Ligand SMILES: Nc1ncnc2c1ncn2[C@@H]1O[C@H](COP(=O)(O)OP(=O)(O)OP(=O)(O)O)[C@@H](O)[C@H]1O
């Protein structure tokens with residue numbers, strides 16, 4: 001027996017020496033898969049879906065995913081060897097690989113880009129990866145046996161914070177050192193991380209417990225009581241401990257102990273006495289590493305009992321699922337869709353499958369996670385970008401191991417390694433944030449979820465109070481099932497919606513900056529009644545631009561064709577497209593006058609002015625600027641829930657899905673910017689936004705009011721919003737879409753041509769458009785045209801839109817033509833540096 005075998009290293013060479021090759025997906029935007037040769041001794045350990053380490057190019061060592069194993073050597077190059085296998089079991093499942101391929105094909109990008117977006121970086125190793133000692137690893141205590149090479153690594157790590165892979169290679173003077181790293185990870189002696197700054201730091205809590213002999217030995221506890229009787233403060237602590245940790249019922253409870261803060265935060269207990277007890281050896285203090293997803297203190301609850309309407313909706317959904325794969329739940333705001341989802345999730349879990357619950361925004365997950373945790377406890381995984389990489393990897397592994405059976409998350413959750421889904425829920429299905437705009441893959445999580453459901457033979461439930469026109473069309477044509485809930489839950493009524501004519505108010509001198517006196521009075525009234533208010537404004541920052549009163553100078557971004565927004569809190573001018581920022585000048589750089597004025601207004605100004613106008617109001621703001629840190633959403637939402645704040649000002653973040661019982665007034669400060677947006681979806685979007693934000697008012701018994709400030713109260717969209725008349729919106733929109741050729745009747749692909757020189761960009765777009773007309777036909781190609789924002793990050797943009805009729809178009813063939821046209825264009829020397837982005841189903 002070789003010494004190596006004792007350490008679980010690759011098995012002995014197979015006797016029938018077939019030469020196998022692995023096609024791997026490298027985490028790079030490469031147009032095709034690369035083939036590597038599998039060394040004989042790894043024939044049995046390389047698996048589809050597992051990670052292997054390969055060398056790519058001269059120096060780079062990368063981990064990649066095996067997509068296929070076969071016996072065909074590549075025809076045009078000599079295959080390099082796979083260096084090492086990282087996983088015993090696949091980390092990417094079969095259905096997932098199929099889905100990734102679909103995403104790459106449909107959204108016209110490479111598999112590498114899909115893998116790159118999909119895998120948490122903690123699962124992507126490269127030569128930049130570093131290792132450090134596992135924080136729980138204790139060389140004295142552990143009885144694990146290490147190979148000499150492993151000991152060498154551990155020794156080095158005891159003297160160095162961290163080592164790169166390359167350093168490990170040099171240390172061992174070995175090329176195939178990865179197996180030692182892998183083995184050390186399995187033995188939990190080391191961990192891997194990507195950068196020094198992102199080092200894994202375990203979450204530790206301080207705990208106390210009774211020193212062992214007090215519990216183990218007969219009569220010791222009684223004696224302790226006697227001893228402590230003269231010290232009532234210490235006795236109190238002991239009693240309190242025993243109340244929370246009833247060791248007399250089960251002595252094993254003592255081992256888990258109690259968080260020290262449970263005792264120290266109690267105002268009736270003395271902190272110094274706790275420490276005295278520790279010094280005396282009555283209590284012992286210890287650290288415990290806890291999960292990042294603690295649910296210890298949550299009381300598991302049964303889901304709420306469904307109302308008659310909810311039960312009926314649920315039965316209808318289950319009934320429709322017998323015939324259709326997809327059902328849309330169209331329920332007005334506050335109708336109790338979430339409880340219907342929860343019931344269906346329970347149902348699906350009982351049948352033994354996994355459930356994915358998609359939400360469009362992190363802001364929304366905060367509230368819903370609390371609700372779901374109560375019902376599903378440890379089975380629930382949460383996934384979004386505010387989580388650290390380690391946390392995301394923990395969720396990924398948790399799904400593979402079966403720890404998490406329900407996952408709630410934002411759009412990127414569609415990349416997770418599900419293999420046994422029995423239900424997918426897409427909440428707020430109309431939301432544009434399901435679409436990733438940049439970088440590739442430019443996928444729509446809603447569409448991808450439907451394909452995922454199809455690949456796994458499962459059902460999808462989409463829900464919204466304001467469905468997208470496309471989804472509703474699918475119901476009308478019978479492809480999907482439709483279930484409607486037209487009443488709010490319980491006694492709650494839909495809010496009253498009133499319009500305020502800003503122009504008229506200005507004439508009557510009834511405007512106080514951006515607030516009509518009607519709105520201000522309404523806010524004051526709610527505050528007096530101790531009710532809460534939500535105010536919506538479509539823009540963040542203080543003002544979308546500033547301008548000199550004297551010479552009309554307006555500061556613009558150096559890199560983009562947009563004006564700079566003014567942010568007052570840090571006195572900065574900022575570009576919302578590229579992030580460029582500079583200090584707000586004191587005088588006009590053009591004429592020297594001191595007459596710089598802010599124009600228009602954003603959420604920051606609303607917050608600022610409201611604090612001046614209503615000094616008693618506790619105002620908080622929720623927008624991109626106030627939600628940068630991980631827990632900021634949760635904090636803002638919790639403060640509002642607890643009544644610590646009474647006015648919440650925000651961008652579209654405050655409009656959707658949030659459920660506050662005490663909100664009785666919603667104000668929309670300027671409705672017009674939402675409606676007058678140059679896009680075929682503008683009216684659909686405006687309707688959705690107004691209905692959704694209105695839907696936050698009056699959700700629990702108290703009647704709600706919505707005040708909408710506008711310069712154009714006759715705009716027909718308002719009538720539809722006030723009457724909650726989705727049908728009439730749909731009828732109008734679908735007719736226009738048919739007449740002018742927009743989705744759902746056509747599929748659109750937007751091609752953006754980018755170049756640092758305006759003329760080159762334009763010429764390239766002209767050449768490309770011409771070629772596309774030849775290939776696809778004149779009807780199918782629109783443009784090129786210069787978009788409204790014609791320069792971003794120093795690149796000049798030109799757009800071409802391709803419209804492909806849904807009926808009788810061979811989509812695959814059309815995309816091949818498009819890809820060929822782009823390829824040919826790039827062959828022309830003048831257009832060598834041109835960048836071309838294809839966005840399929842742009843939003
Ligand atoms: N069966 C039930 N028992 C008790 N309360 C319920 C029940 N169903 C819903 N509710 C309450 O009614 C309110 C509205 O429900 P929910 O948030 O699910 O509405 P929704 O349809 O998701 O609304 P939106 O589209 O605005 O997000 C919530 O406060 C919820 O707790």
Ligand SMILES: [Zn+2]
Pocket residue numbers: 557558559560575576577578579580793
């Ligand atoms: Zn910019």
